[in-house]
Amino acid sequence: MSSSRTMPAADTAWLRMDRPTNHMVITSVMTFDEPVDLDRFRALMQERIVDPFPPFRRIVTAPGPLSAPRWADDPDFDIDLHLHRIALPAPGDRGALEALVGDLMARGMERERPLWDVHLVEGLGDGCALVVRMHHCIADGIALAQVLLTMTDAAEPDPSAVERPARPGRRLPLGPLAGPVGALAGLGRDAASALLHESMRTVVHPARLLELGREARDDATALLTLLTVPSEHETLLKGEHGVAQRVAWTPPLPLADVKAIAHATQTTVNDVLLAALSGGLARYLADRGETEDELCVMVPFNLRPPGRPLPANLGNRFGLILLALPLGDRPPGARLAEVHARMRAIKDSRQPAMSYAILGVMGRTPARVQAWVMDLFSAKSTAVVTNVPGPREPVRLAGVPVREVLVWAPCAGSIGMSVSIFSYCDHVTVGVMTHASLVPDPELLADAVTAELGALGRATAQPSS
Known part of the structure; x- marks a missing residue:
C-alpha cells in the first residue's frame, strides 16, 4: 500500500542545502579484517534497516515550487540498485581506501531513487570495507550510526523498539x-x-x-x-574550495590513554580529544607558516531524549554549538585547560535548541532565503566536529568482526572540513575530511592530532614540581 508524508521542516532544510561543492551526504566507513558476504549483508540490510525504516525505501517528491517536499514510496524500489560491489585499487591499503572514500564523498545522490547507497569494497588487505552514504534529510549522523549498528551482532534490533512516526505539530523545546x-x-x-x-x-x-x-x-x-559570532577569516583551512575531497584517519588510539589524561587533569574524554584536535590544527598551520589564536567549529548536539528508540521515520533531531578551539603557541596542558573551561561555559547553552529551531524556520522559507541564512552561519565556522560514542565491546556484522567505524557529517555552505571522532571497542579513531584545494594532505593533519595526543600524555605524566 503506497503512502506519502510531508517532509519535516528541519529535514527539508538539509535537503535544500546541497551544493556542487558540498553534498549533504553523511558518510560512514566500517573496516573488516575478513571478507563480508554480500548476500548475507543484503539480507541484513533488508531486514534490519530497509523494512523497519521507511525513508530507506522512499523517494522525495516536490508537488510544486511553493509546496513542501514529501516522502513517497518508491514503486520501483530495488535494494540491489543501492548496493555496489567494487574492488579497492592497488596497493589495497588504507591509503587507497582513503582516496576512494574521498572520491565517493564528492558525488551527489540521484533524486529519482531513495537517497542512500552502500559500497562493499573488497581487497583491503585480506579484508574489506563498507562505505555507507545517506542524505542528511533522512537522518542525522548520530541516528545513522545507531541504524548501522542494528545490523551488528551486539545490537540486535527489538521490533518493539521501533516507534511509529510521531504526530505532527509537536512543540519545540524552546x-x-x-x-x-x-x-x-x-x-x-x-x-x-x-x-x-x-x-x-x-x-x-x-x-x-x-x-x-x-x-x-x-x-x-x-x-x-x-547571530553575533563574527565570520571566520580566510586561512589555509577556510576559503573558496572546489569539488574534490580528501579523507584520512588515525589508527585506532587506545581510549585508556585518553581517559588517563582526563583523570589526571580533572577534565573529560571529550575535552582531551578536542584539545588534541586543537593542537593538531595548530601544528598543521605552524608547519606551513601560519598562526591562528583560535578557530571556530560547529559541534552537533543530540536533542533526542536519552534511552529513547529511534522513530521509524528517523529525521534530524539535533542542534549545533559554536565552539572556539584554542590554537596558537600554547603548551598542551594549557590548551586542554582552556578547552575544558570553554566546554563548561557552553555546557548548558540553549544554542542547540535555538539552532534546531532556526533549521525549522529555514525549511519553511524560500530556497534563496535559506541559502542566504546558510551562508551567514557557515561563514562563522571552519569545520564541523562530530564525536559519536560507539559500542564498548567488539561487534560483528554478517558474522565478521568490525575493526573500525567512522561517521562524517557533511560540510554545509562555505565550510570545508569535517572531523569525525568515533570511539569503539576501547579505542578512538579521528577522521578528517577536507577539500583538496584547501588541505590536499589530510593524512598529515591526522598525524598531527595523534602527535598532540601523545604530547598531552607526556605532559600529564610528568610529576609536578
Missing part, C-alpha cells in the same frame, strides 16, 4: 521563544498550542513565571550568540 520564532515562519498552530500549554502551567504553578523568565533570557542569549 520555552517562551518557540511562539515568536514559529510565528515568523508561519508556525501559528504550534505557537498557539505552546502558548495555551504554558498558560495552563502558569495558572496551576505561578512559580513557572520565574522559570519562563529564565528560559526567555537564556534563549535570547543563545540567539544573540549565534
Whole structure:
C-alpha cells in the first residue's frame, strides 16, 4: 500500500542545502579484517534497516515550487540498485581506501531513487570495507550510526523498539521563544498550542513565571550568540574550495590513554580529544607558516531524549554549538585547560535548541532565503566536529568482526572540513575530511592530532614540581 508524508521542516532544510561543492551526504566507513558476504549483508540490510525504516525505501517528491517536499514510496524500489560491489585499487591499503572514500564523498545522490547507497569494497588487505552514504534529510549522523549498528551482532534490533512516526505539530523545546520564532515562519498552530500549554502551567504553578523568565533570557542569549559570532577569516583551512575531497584517519588510539589524561587533569574524554584536535590544527598551520589564536567549529548536539528508540521515520533531531578551539603557541596542558573551561561555559547553552529551531524556520522559507541564512552561519565556522560514542565491546556484522567505524557529517555552505571522532571497542579513531584545494594532505593533519595526543600524555605524566 503506497503512502506519502510531508517532509519535516528541519529535514527539508538539509535537503535544500546541497551544493556542487558540498553534498549533504553523511558518510560512514566500517573496516573488516575478513571478507563480508554480500548476500548475507543484503539480507541484513533488508531486514534490519530497509523494512523497519521507511525513508530507506522512499523517494522525495516536490508537488510544486511553493509546496513542501514529501516522502513517497518508491514503486520501483530495488535494494540491489543501492548496493555496489567494487574492488579497492592497488596497493589495497588504507591509503587507497582513503582516496576512494574521498572520491565517493564528492558525488551527489540521484533524486529519482531513495537517497542512500552502500559500497562493499573488497581487497583491503585480506579484508574489506563498507562505505555507507545517506542524505542528511533522512537522518542525522548520530541516528545513522545507531541504524548501522542494528545490523551488528551486539545490537540486535527489538521490533518493539521501533516507534511509529510521531504526530505532527509537536512543540519545540524552546520555552517562551518557540511562539515568536514559529510565528515568523508561519508556525501559528504550534505557537498557539505552546502558548495555551504554558498558560495552563502558569495558572496551576505561578512559580513557572520565574522559570519562563529564565528560559526567555537564556534563549535570547543563545540567539544573540549565534547571530553575533563574527565570520571566520580566510586561512589555509577556510576559503573558496572546489569539488574534490580528501579523507584520512588515525589508527585506532587506545581510549585508556585518553581517559588517563582526563583523570589526571580533572577534565573529560571529550575535552582531551578536542584539545588534541586543537593542537593538531595548530601544528598543521605552524608547519606551513601560519598562526591562528583560535578557530571556530560547529559541534552537533543530540536533542533526542536519552534511552529513547529511534522513530521509524528517523529525521534530524539535533542542534549545533559554536565552539572556539584554542590554537596558537600554547603548551598542551594549557590548551586542554582552556578547552575544558570553554566546554563548561557552553555546557548548558540553549544554542542547540535555538539552532534546531532556526533549521525549522529555514525549511519553511524560500530556497534563496535559506541559502542566504546558510551562508551567514557557515561563514562563522571552519569545520564541523562530530564525536559519536560507539559500542564498548567488539561487534560483528554478517558474522565478521568490525575493526573500525567512522561517521562524517557533511560540510554545509562555505565550510570545508569535517572531523569525525568515533570511539569503539576501547579505542578512538579521528577522521578528517577536507577539500583538496584547501588541505590536499589530510593524512598529515591526522598525524598531527595523534602527535598532540601523545604530547598531552607526556605532559600529564610528568610529576609536578
